[in-house]
Amino acid sequence: MPGKSVPVHELGLTPRVEEGPYYKTGSMQRTNIVGPGTPGKKLVLEGRVFDRTGKPVPGAWLDFWHADGRGNYDNEGFNLRGHQYADRNGRYRLETVRPVEYLFRSPHIHVKVRANEKAPILTTQLFFPGENSNTTDPIFNGGAVVNVTETADGGQKATFDFVVDVG
Numbered sequence: 001m002p003g004k005s006v007p008v009h010e011l012g013l014t015p016r017v018e019e020g021p022y023y024k025t026g027s028m029q030r031t032n033i034v035g036p037g038t039p040g041k042k043l044v045l046e047g048r049v050f051d052r053t054g055k056p057v058p059g060a061w062l063d064f065w066h067a068d069g070r071g072n073y074d075n076e077g078f079n080l081r082g083h084q085y086a087d088r089n090g091r092y093r094l095e096t097v098r099p100v101e102y103l104f105r106s107p108h109i110h111v112k113v114r115a116n117e118k119a120p121i122l123t124t125q126l127f128f129p130g131e132n133s134n135t136t137d138p139i140f141n142g143g144a145v146v147n148v149t150e151t152a153d154g155g156q157k158a159t160f161d162f163v164v165d166v167g
């Protein structure tokens with residue numbers, strides 16, 4: 001029967017979370033965003049970028065920024081700020097430090113993701129499981145929580161897959 005084709009299964013988009021006051025354009029392209037002397041426990045964040053049909057998005061742009069292990073942002077320079085492009089399988093990998101809470105905010109990593117130049121930019125924040133402050137931070141979003149495992153070197157590995165509009 002002719003008619004509009006409807007995908008059998010569509011993934012839910014990664015939720016949007018507000019940008020906050022500390023975004024800066026012009027970050028360097030790099031996967032390790034940790035400058036010398038940055039306080040904080042080692043953290044690797046990795047995952048993939050998918051479209052709503054579950055297809056990887058090669059070359060997706062990801063721009064990260066977040067607070068250090070004392071809850072401070074670098075607003076003068078670009079420490080703990082950086083952008084990268086997903087590889088041909090839609091994979092990204094960020095080497096950083098674990099942000100901690102500040103003011104009323106639970107620990108989070110800000111990120112903007114864009115599938116391609118015609119697609120809308122997804123602005124969101126990634127949160128960490130098991131933080132008491134998740135229950136009191138009004139910006140917390142349970143749809144944007146990473147999985148965390150402890151690593152042998154005393155650091156943490158976090159994983160998160162994005163689902164974005166491809167325009």
Ligand SMILES: [Fe+2]
Nearest residue numbers: 020105108110
């Ligand atoms: Fe923030």
